[in-house]
Amino acid sequence: MPDRSHIGRRYEAPGQVIDPERARQFAAAISGADTDPFPGQVPPTYAAVYCVGPSFAQLFGDEEVGVNLAGLIHGEQSFEWPAPVREGDVVDSSAEIIDVEDKRGMTFLTLAVEAKRPADSQVVCRGRALMIIRGAPQ
Amino acid sequence: MTAPGVSAVKAGDTIEPLSRTVTQEQINAYADASGDHNPIHLDADFATAVGLPGTIAHGMLTLGILTQALGRWAGGTDRVASLEVRFSKPLRAGDTVTCTGSVVAVDEEAGLATLEVDATSSSGERVMTNGRATVRLSQQG
Numbered sequence: 001m002p003d004r005s006h007i008g009r010r011y012e013a014p015g016q017v018i019d020p021e022r023a024r025q026f027a028a029a030i031s032g033a034d035t036d037p038f039p040g041q042v043p044p045t046y047a048a049v050y051c052v053g054p055s056f057a058q059l060f061g062d063e064e065v066g067v068n069l070a071g072l073i074h075g076e077q078s079f080e081w082p083a084p085v086r087e088g089d090v091v092d093s094s095a096e097i098i099d100v101e102d103k104r105g106m107t108f109l110t111l112a113v114e115a116k117r118p119a120d121s122q123v124v125c126r127g128r129a130l131m132i133i134r135g136a137p138q
Numbered sequence: 139m140t141a142p143g144v145s146a147v148k149a150g151d152t153i154e155p156l157s158r159t160v161t162q163e164q165i166n167a168y169a170d171a172s173g174d175h176n177p178i179h180l181d182a183d184f185a186t187a188v189g190l191p192g193t194i195a196h197g198m199l200t201l202g203i204l205t206q207a208l209g210r211w212a213g214g215t216d217r218v219a220s221l222e223v224r225f226s227k228p229l230r231a232g233d234t235v236t237c238t239g240s241v242v243a244v245d246e247e248a249g250l251a252t253l254e255v256d257a258t259s260s261s262g263e264r265v266m267t268n269g270r271a272t273v274r275l276s277q278q279g
Contacts, residue, residue, distance in 0.1 A: 029171040030202035045202040062164030074197040
């Protein structure tokens, strides 16, 4: 299980491509039965794919941290988008464990994430995700 | 779609609520599109075993719907500059979520509006609390 010794651990996911087809599939999934109201715009929360997702994949694969995926809950999320990301952009994403706390028999892990577009050195996304790690099902 | 002008927006303005029924089919599509296949979203038996009322929508899916509500008001989701929420209650598959927002401050110089945002399920539960967003306004008008 994660503990405070893991604070400061970093994950790098360079070269994330904003694939137009995948971004549109993502927009359609958010839109459900409705038509995508903003065709051609990459949904801001597509950061789940180009920024948060790759870091989480590495975190979850980090056996020294040992996140128990069973019943993992997304507790809080914040994002800043200093500039919109566009289809075809390539961004370097990174993440750092900035806090681990045990409360009420659960572990609260905060990950800070960032995505930067090296072509113009523009940060396109910064965020924090609080994950609540519960026990495994009995 | 035109963005609201910075001088036309004032504290107390509300955005048009956006309601969407989040079916299991939509949750499955979101799992595929996002790559998040956590079984609490996809497998009812698993979800129940970890103490949930059944499969639940990804918090990020609800956040995506909220972003569309803001985008409709702002003249595009690319005008959403920041967003923060606490996922306070799960949104169950089949529930309808309604996203709302109201302006609490306008920074004319920066061209930014700050909004309090909310998402409520059809069963009357607030699925998000502590919701706050900032939106880039048009400098014209």
